Amino acid sequence: MNRMLFTLALRNVLRQKLRTSMTLTAIAFGVAGLILSGGFIKDIFIQLGEAIIHSQTGHIQVFKKDFLDKGSRKPEKYLIPDSAAVAGRLETIDSVDSVSERLNFSGLLNNGRRDLAIIGEGIEAEKEAQLGTYLTITDGRQLTDSDRFGLLAGQGVAHALGIKPGDHVTLVLNTADGALNSIEFEVVGIFQSFSKDFDARAIRIPLAAARELLLTDGANLMVLTLHDTGATDSAYAQVMQQIANGPLDARHWRQLSDFYDKTIQLYDRQFGVLEWIIMFMVLLSVINSINMSTFERQSELGTLRALGNRPKDVFRLLMAEGLVLGITGASIGVLLGIAVALLASAIGIPMPPPPNANVGYTAFIRIVPEIVIKAWLIGLAATVLAATLPARRTVRTPIVDALRQGV
Secondary structure (H helix, E strand, O other): OHHHHHHHHHHHHHHOHHHHHHHHHHHHHHHHHHHHHHHHHHHHHHHHHHHHHHHHHOOEEEEEOOHHHHOOOOHHHOOEOOHHHHHHHHOOOOOEEEEEEEEEEEEEEEOOOOEEEEEEEEEOHHHHHHHOOOOEEEEEOOOOOOOOOEEEEEHHHHHHHOOOOOOEEEEEEEOOOOOEEEEEEEEEEEEEOOEHHHHHHEEEEEHHHHHHHHOOOOEOEEEEEEOOHHHHHHHHHHHHHHOOOOOEEEEEHHHHOHHHHHHHHHHHHHHHHHHHHHHHHHHHHHHHHHHHHHHHOHHHHHHHHHOOOOHHHHHHHHHHHHHHHHHHHHHHHHHHHHHHHHHHHHHOEEEOOOOOEOOOEEEOOOOOHHHHHHHHHHHHHHHHHHHHHHHHHHHHOOHHHHHHOOO
């Protein structure tokens, strides 16, 4: 019975080739639009997250409790005791690629003519070079472990002081004991990160030089880099278990980046509105098409009922036609969306810098199985829902009135 029902429904759908083609086109374009917009937004999330991870935060950061709230003013008071031993323990965690120590400080950078207030990081140069794949050296070269008194300056810092690679600058800051200390550095490179604000104030020097300036052997941060960003949650759980009941705390990259969190919320809301708009457009188009089809077939449907078919049998037939349209249109939309996504990704989509960022990027349209399935279901559901209203009205029309349509 079901097979006969769908065979008849398919024949009825194919009878009106032009109207069926228009309906399928509306469904297919709606589904393809959802796949393309969802894949584009997913790419934004991934690329933005990787840029944040590989230019500033790493995947996970371990630090002394209260460092995030109070450490920016007095980082020397939030040093991790026995940082080398802590780093060694963290490196044993599954999925951890490397652990890099950072020593934060703030002070004045002098080029012989003027001073500039800066924030700085003492870093393990070669580990940070592997982590910072989204940190671009715009002039000069990357800092290395052999550069004892080398300095990387953010693009904004270099512009403000008018310095370039090869210039010498003096860094003045307070030690952990409150005394003043200064060392002369050679600028080896100018960097550009994902954040324009960071580049306007930041410098990087070797960890050993930072410790010499601050007269300490500690570190403020342990920056963990993972083999795979997808393992962040499991690695973070292991880190928290290892440092439980101690003086240390940890955050993963999403917790460290308020900008990323707000961006995701914004795009999620926009995509949700887009889904409703596309579903509404598909509904209107399909309702119009099925309305016209059922109106033209009133006498035919009235004859079916006059021959003894029950209203629910006619209703089932019309719903089967809607189901055939929905499945076919949604499937065509999936194929169309995937084809366009592959083509656009092969070419690349040039994008301007995001808000508060320096660097543009090339976007792609990712084929995400969850989004593809959801788009297919939305196309099918919209079509079936659109078929319901005309079908209900048709079966409620008196047989005499339906037969009169053909006279």
